[in-house]
Amino acid sequence: MNLLHNQAIPVDHGGAVVDVVADIRPAGPDVVLLLHGLSCTKESFAGITDSPALAHLTTCAIDLPGHGRTAPLRSGAHTLEAYADVVSRVVVRLAPRRLHVVGHSLGGAVGLIAAQGATSLVTYTSVEGNLVGEDAGLVSRQIAELDLEDFAVNEFHRFVDSLRTAPEADLRAWGEWTATCAPAAVHESSRSLVEWSDSGKLLDWYRALPRAAYLYGALGDRTRHPVPLLDESTTVAIPESGHFPMVDNPAALYSALAAIIG
Template sequence: MQSGNRVVHEQLRLRVQGVNLKIAAVHRGGVDEPIVFLHGFGTSKEDYTDITQRHEFSDRAFLAYDAPGCGATECADLGVIDVPFLVDAARAVLDRAGIGRYHLVGHSLGGLTALLLAHREPGRVLSFINIKGTLAPEDCAPTKHVLSHQDSGDVFFRFIENLRRGEGYSSGLYMSNLPHKVRHGAVHSIFRSVVELADHGDLLNKFLALPFPRMYLYGEECASLSYLPLLDANGVELAEIPHSGHLPMYSNPVATWKRIAEFQARCRQRIPAASRW
């Protein structure tokens, strides 16, 4: 996947757990190990393409892609998509791209996928920015709520309607994009998997045990999360983004990119320069 310093959009044909995928990806070569971005539920790789506009990252290699069931990626069997499948898909994308070690950034569902990916192979990850990824049951209360209904209504429809009635930062923009960025057939299995992992996956301890620099980035609306003091006490850098909530990339992208760049710069100082794209 060599591309020099050009931004390249391409489709990667992969087979994961016996399922054919056509992954829509964007990447660029550059110095140092690449930054790998994993987007959240209902968003896409385009959440991160503004990296090309940021002077702090002008020489940095990066990779972002649409997860199976999302964006422009095609999946032959939407019903198999759950979080473990997304982790396996991420590993397959990295291997196809020829990426050895990398810096990791994941938001929401992408943050959860990134956490499990890093837990599986911590030796490949140089740093991890977790943007409001699921770490505890309190993080997926809206998802658990829509799954708890016993009527025959559609889970995805209820999720969107709940967002429509919400008042959080960027909730309207996010809600309007959901039907266009998520395949309906993947929603239920993803939701079930997220709730199961939040309840029984020991996610917080997995995050605390990771052996490289970590940041937990979140909007000010999420400042009451019960586990933030524990993260702080265990060496996780906290980054609270003003005027935002679950979607700081949408509500306050300038402050979000600034904190990402500052963290990356500190990590970069610890690692000898080497281009391994």
């Protein structure tokens, strides 16, 4: 397995250098860029390296600023717009011949924003990504409503502990990822995620992309929203999985992704 861990990709954002930490598996000029969800890390996509159907593609999973091993931004809030700018600059550094963007949850929204200026983009795949207001679930809205100091001092640690002690394997994994994040980044990106989900723009942008697909856990509630608003030919239910199909059923997820990329 040719996997390079923790490769720093330096990019300029707001006049400062951001060292975006990435796991890159080089395999050719076509790149699959993987964007994690709220208070998650690049490790959420670790299983992609075990998918033989994607072995011919370079894969690059990054930690967004304030998440995992990428340091928080030095100035400015951790908004989805800021993340999309960083992602776009990472794409320039990667210089793919053909680009395939995959975003989970918050990462799906970030990928959509970044896709607006990506000339090399061929496919965009949202994995349980935010498209409409209902997709900004209880967790992101509760965090967004809290005062930053209260969240950072008190609620962040309670949130991590509740996830780490959950009976579900995907929630426990989420807890481990969240523990590596900066509380301010989680708080600010939650507020931005709610705003963008409520804006109505994400669904319109998704519909405008020529090759977009939506993958969702069959055990979740996505059949209520946003699946009814999407073309059935672009939606795929991942069996035996919920909000984190990359944890619950990675083989099925990456098999579906390979079929979409083609």
